[in-house]
Amino acid sequence: MSFGGLFTMFKKYKKLILPVFLFFIAMIYVVFSWHDWSYGGGFACRPLIDTLPVLAIPLASLISYISYKTHMFFRIGFGLLLLFCIALNLFQSYQYYLGLLNFGGTTKAYYWKVFGKTKVEPDDWKLNIEN
Numbered sequence: 001m002s003f004g005g006l007f008t009m010f011k012k013y014k015k016l017i018l019p020v021f022l023f024f025i026a027m028i029y030v031v032f033s034w035h036d037w038s039y040g041g042g043f044a045c046r047p048l049i050d051t052l053p054v055l056a057i058p059l060a061s062l063i064s065y066i067s068y069k070t071h072m073f074f075r076i077g078f079g080l081l082l083l084f085c086i087a088l089n090l091f092q093s094y095q096y097y098l099g100l101l102n103f104g105g106t107t108k109a110y111y112w113k114v115f116g117k118t119k120v121e122p123d124d125w126k127l128n129i130e131n
Contacts, residue, residue, distance in 0.1 A: 001082070005058030008065040020054060027051055094118070102128070 003024075010017060031047045066078050095101045100114050110127035114120055 001062060001085070002055035002059040005060070005062030005065075009058055009061045013061070016057070020058065023054060024051065091116075 006017060006020065009020075027048070027050075031045070034047075066075055070078075092101060095114065095118070096103075098118060100117070100120055101111070105128055107127055110124065113124045113127055
């Protein structure tokens with residue numbers, strides 16, 4: 001959602017667009033050029049945590065734009081989408097804590113099999129790379 005906010009910043013903060021864009025291109029290149037993508041087995045992409053303060057600027061711009069420039073139904077829909085994303089992140093962090101999602105071997109089939117679950121059937125583990 002923060003990257004979507006870059007488009008809302010275009011008119012008002014033209015001078016920030018290029019530095020923020022170049023920062024993320026460089027950061028993503030450096031982070032994903034590392035030989036060990038799991039970075040010690042954390043949930044999500046932990047090395048990009050340092051970019052969250054920079055991402056807060058375009059996210060705030062997007063929220064401001066939606067709050068003041070769009071129709072009420074769109075605002076409600078965006079708010080619900082934002083709440084869903086937060087809830088999904090919290091729930092999947094809990095799944096990671098339980099050991100249902102691992103950092104390096106979850107397949108697409110296994111992910112969708114355990115999506116929304118807190119317990120896994122023994123046969124479901126066969127879909128995972130790292131049993």
